[in-house]
Amino acid sequence: MEALLCRKLGDPTLDNSSIEVSKSVPIPELKSPTDVRIKVKACSLNYANYLQILGKYQEKYPLPFIPGSDYSGIVEAVGSNVSNFKVGDPVCSVANVGSFAQYIVADQSELFLVPKDCDLLAAGALPVAFGTSHVALVHRAQLTSKQVLLVLGAAGGVGFSAVQIGKVLGATVIAVARGAEKNKFLKSLGADYVVDLIYENVIESVKKFLKSRNLKGVDVLYDPVGGKLTKDCMKLLNWGAQILIIGFASGDIPVIPANIALVKNWTIHGLYWGSYRIHQPGVLEDSLKELLSWMSRDLITVHISRAYSLSEARLAFSAIKDRKAVGKVMFTLDDLNGVRSKL
Numbered sequence: 001m002e003a004l005l006c007r008k009l010g011d012p013t014l015d016n017s018s019i020e021v022s023k024s025v026p027i028p029e030l031k032s033p034t035d036v037r038i039k040v041k042a043c044s045l046n047y048a049n050y051l052q053i054l055g056k057y058q059e060k061y062p063l064p065f066i067p068g069s070d071y072s073g074i075v076e077a078v079g080s081n082v083s084n085f086k087v088g089d090p091v092c093s094v095a096n097v098g099s100f101a102q103y104i105v106a107d108q109s110e111l112f113l114v115p116k117d118c119d120l121l122a123a124g125a126l127p128v129a130f131g132t133s134h135v136a137l138v139h140r141a142q143l144t145s146k147q148v149l150l151v152l153g154a155a156g157g158v159g160f161s162a163v164q165i166g167k168v169l170g171a172t173v174i175a176v177a178r179g180a181e182k183n184k185f186l187k188s189l190g191a192d193y194v195v196d197l198i199y200e201n202v203i204e205s206v207k208k209f210l211k212s213r214n215l216k217g218v219d220v221l222y223d224p225v226g227g228k229l230t231k232d233c234m235k236l237l238n239w240g241a242q243i244l245i246i247g248f249a250s251g252d253i254p255v256i257p258a259n260i261a262l263v264k265n266w267t268i269h270g271l272y273w274g275s276y277r278i279h280q281p282g283v284l285e286d287s288l289k290e291l292l293s294w295m296s297r298d299l300i301t302v303h304i305s306r307a308y309s310l311s312e313a314r315l316a317f318s319a320i321k322d323r324k325a326v327g328k329v330m331f332t333l334d335d336l337n338g339v340r341s342k343l
């Protein structure tokens with residue numbers, strides 16, 4: 001089968017030898033009676049996949065490995081004890097690594113049936129980005145309609161899902177991003193206010209908006225960016241606010257002063273979505289089921305920034321690195337006749 005291989009750690013946008021497309025990788029076999037083989041149709045490219053190849057991700061993998069986490073596809077073979085799925089079913093799931101390939105094997109307990117009225121390509125981007133934001137905002141922060149949510153990196157993968165989930169929950173959503181295209185996109189998703197960091201100072205701009213709505217401050221900060229932006233945004237937080245630490249796309253891990261957290265009664269949540277698969281898989285299962293149901297009712301949409309083939313991997317990683325993505329960057333691995341129709 002065809003697959004993207006990481007042969008050595010390095011920046012795939014600069015170093016030609018770090019990744020390659022191989023057409024002779026063995027198709028993975030069913031090893032347990034509850035295994036299911038999926039013909040992958042689409043997989044999403046997350047910032048974490050870039051970090052995996054750079055060797056900067058929190059989990060390390062022996063070389064060579066096939067990167068890739070969340071995907072969607074069609075069940076192609078089932079083990080003798082598989083009762084939940086049959087050949088031909090549309091499914092989506094997430095793996096530690098291995099989804100940037102034509103076939104992948106997963107235990108039936110890790111798969112989700114994609115409802116008929118959901119776009120299969122879009123479902124390939126649901127688990128990591130939307131799953132992270134759903135667990136963060138619904139399970140951890142328990143965001144309510146009376147609260148103000150501030151989303152950083154809001155036009156990126158996890159950010160744009162947080163904006164949409166915030167709106168489904170009825171919160172007032174402030175989105176922070178860079179540039180006119182991202183600004184327009186976030187307004188189209190229903191963000192109540194968008195700060196364009198190219199032209200505006202985040203503190204002044206958000207304060208002006210809050211005043212115009214008679215709101216005191218921010219109740220929940222959703223932060224996949226880190227660095228100076230986080231430090232600035234702490235000046236906007238209410239007494240009793242919650243900080244969701246999602247990631248450090250800026251490359252800079254922020255320091256959150258414990259003395260201010262004490263005085264202001266802040267709650268700081270570190271959130272590593274993937275680790276729920278080990279520690280609380282039921283939370284992820286409920287979360288993805290709810291997301292698939294929201295998607296089938298058009299309450300959330302997966303905006304595809306661009307879908308690439310595996311042979312265009314360097315371009316795809318550049319889109320992430322250069323902050324050009326507006327929504328999700330995807331790989332498509334198969335003929336998507338009929339699957340692209342809803343895009």
Ligand SMILES: NC(=O)c1ccc[n+]([C@@H]2O[C@H](COP(=O)([O-])OP(=O)(O)OC[C@H]3O[C@@H](n4cnc5c(N)ncnc54)[C@H](OP(=O)(O)O)[C@@H]3O)[C@@H](O)[C@H]2O)c1
Nearest residue numbers: 047153156157158177178224247248249250271272273323
């Ligand atoms: N905790 C978890 O379980 C979990 C799950 C998924 C992702 N993450 C993490 O969340 C972060 C974002 O992931 P993502 O998939 O949403 O990435 P993405 O699609 O590339 O979006 C990241 C956003 O961050 C902003 N940004 C600010 N400074 C940046 C810089 N120096 N380089 C790149 N982007 C920068 C960009 O927005 P502007 O250009 O508009 O400023 C960009 O849209 C990553 O650190 C990732 O590892 C964590």
